[in-house]
Amino acid sequence: MDIAIPNYNYGRFLHECIASVYRQDIEDIRILIIDNASTDDSVAIARDLAARDPRIELCLRPENLGQHASFNTAVDWAQSDYFVILCSDDFLPDGALGRAVAALDRHPEAHLAFGDTLFLEDGSTPPPGDRATLPADDRVWSGESFLRASCERGRNLIGGPMAVVRTSAQKRAGHFRRDLPHTDDMEMWLRFAAMGAVVEINHVQSIVRIHGSNQSAVVSNVHHWNVASEAAFEAFFSDFGRSLPQARNLLALARRSLSDRAYWCAVSHVLRGEPGVWDLARYAVKLRPTSAVFPPLGYAWRKASLWQRMTTMLSGRIRFHAQQTDP
Numbered sequence: 615m616d617i618a619i620p621n622y623n624y625g626r627f628l629h630e631c632i633a634s635v636y637r638q639d640i641e642d643i644r645i646l647i648i649d650n651a652s653t654d655d656s657v658a659i660a661r662d663l664a665a666r667d668p669r670i671e672l673c674l675r676p677e678n679l680g681q682h683a684s685f686n687t688a689v690d691w692a693q694s695d696y697f698v699i700l701c702s703d704d705f706l707p708d709g710a711l712g713r714a715v716a717a718l719d720r721h722p723e724a725h726l727a728f729g730d731t732l733f734l735e736d737g738s739t740p741p742p743g744d745r746a747t748l749p750a751d752d753r754v755w756s757g758e759s760f761l762r763a764s765c766e767r768g769r770n771l772i773g774g775p776m777a778v779v780r781t782s783a784q785k786r787a788g789h790f791r792r793d794l795p796h797t798d799d800m801e802m803w804l805r806f807a808a809m810g811a812v813v814e815i816n817h818v819q820s821i822v823r824i825h826g827s828n829q830s831a832v833v834s835n836v837h838h839w840n841v842a843s844e845a846a847f848e849a850f851f852s853d854f855g856r857s858l859p860q861a862r863n864l865l866a867l868a869r870r871s872l873s874d875r876a877y878w879c880a881v882s883h884v885l886r887g888e889p890g891v892w893d894l895a896r897y898a899v900k901l902r903p904t905s906a907v908f909p910p911l912g913y914a915w916r917k918a919s920l921w922q923r924m925t926t927m928l929s930g931r932i933r934f935h936a937q938q939t940d941p
Contacts, residue, residue, distance in 0.1 A: 615642065615711060616643075618688030618692070618697075621660070622652055623656060625655040625657075630705055634821075635700070642694070649672070649675060650680070651678040673687060682798065689788075695780065701775060706821070707820070710729070711778060724754060728815065729818060730773065731819070731820045732821045754814075755813075764807070764868070766867060768871030770803065772803050774819075787806060787854075794846055840872050844869070844872055847865060874910040876897045877894070
């Protein structure tokens with residue numbers, strides 16, 4: 615298996631990231647650390663790690679070319695049967711790679727395996743590892759069902775950035791898009807679904823460390839995530855997925871879902887007295903003009919918990935108003 619580890623100024627995390635790779639149930643591995651001209655001690659740490667282990671290769675850039683250059687260098691470098699990109703500030707639960715390879719071996723029609731993601735505050739201790747390989751009860755999504763569910767939910771179905779893929783499929787899928795700084799992985803997973811099935815493993819398969827420098831920390835609210843997700847759908851259906859039989863209908867479904875979510879988030883913001891209402895409302899109407907007149911009740915009915923939250927918030931607002939006006 616080939617494991618690429620992009621890095622920029624995360625030298626303090628490199629040892630733990632590499633250690634998590636060593637704890638996997640995979641014997642034949644190659645590791646490529648791609649450093650993007652870090653200004654901390656990353657390069658010294660990477661060189662020390664490589665000097666201790668001939669399986670570690672280095673790509674040390676003299677200038678920062680951005681994360682997509684690192685991802686795409688990794689795609690070009692990969693040559694084993696299986697391939698994964700693991701960000702240097704994240705790490706793997708014990709047994710994650712073994713579980714993914716076993717799942718893909720059980721399901722030769724699938725090109726990608728993913729599982730749950732554990733988001734861990736920096737400095738927190740991860741739960742004890744589990745090397746167990748699960749029995750064959752994984753969920754296999756057909757490519758069509760994965761694409762439809764992604765559009766119906768208007769979001770990335772893979773909760774974290776890590777998935778194990780067949781290298782041959784990655785080569786066909788090609789490079790990550792530079793014009794999608796926050797949803798490049800989401801668009802890539804849609805490409806994999808366009809090529810075949812996807813396996814979902816009922817287990818935590820990646821651990822994402824939460825800290826102030828996370829790439830996702832730049833996108834901090836629903837409106838910005840909606841815009842980023844829309845960009846991924848538009849990019850996919852205008853390029854790699856444009857020849858799919860249901861491309862137009864699926865893109866319309868994604869737009870409707872994003873609009874509906876923005877609409878009800880705007881309502882929620884009104885009830886909570888939070889800012890950003892007009893950004894959400896304008897976005898909802900832009901994608902689905904009829905929402906200016908007809909509330910998207912179908913989305914609300916499908917989200918049973920939405921009514922409960924709305925009722926709770928509305929009751930709280932009424933009680934607060936009554937307390938403020940009570941003589």
